[in-house]
Amino acid sequence: EAQVTQNPRYLITVTGKKLTVTCSQNMNHEYMSWYRQDPGLGLRQIYYSMNVEVTDKGDVPEGYKVSRKEKRNFPLILESPSPNQTSLYFCASRSNGELFFGEGSRLTVL
């Protein structure tokens, strides 16, 4: 089954404790991206990747890092999380113009 898988789905952490949200797709898509969704602000793009070792900033990249060492994986790294990064995060991959989203990761930073 074609899918985008994110982990963890839910996480409560504390300020400053590094964390990684993994994202994996099994559709051999070249393009992947990360979004965050916040009430009243909709979905905003954090980072995107056009292919292996090719990444670039989206609209709200501050406080995040990404890497793309393999085509299937695109992890989102929060080096020193802060409460304003409490949000619902979505990973996505694209094929022929259609975007496929993961199930979302709800992150709370205390």
Add this chain to the structure above:
Amino acid sequence: GIQVEQSPPDLILQEGANSTLRCNFSDSVNNLQWFHQNPWGQLINLFYIPSGTKQNGRLSATTVATERYSLLYISSSQTTDSGVYFCAVPNSGGSNYKLTFGKGTLLTVNP
């Protein structure tokens, strides 16, 4: 950038009723997607519909790209249809493929 407007913002239905959700966009697009965000937050692809009409069970969608709108029809609604419905269009130009989302229609289907 491109503007996407959805209407109505909120909609309450009795189970079994039909509804039409609208998505207007400010510029020409080469594709459009409809998503359903369920109460658990999951974004589910409903339709990828650059133009024309598609149907999937009780749901169908029509995009009239020349007039810059798309419609999502829900027939015989069920309580499981509740949630937020988003339409999204790609940004134009550049190498970054990013979707611009409308603010959504919050649908509540009561039993």
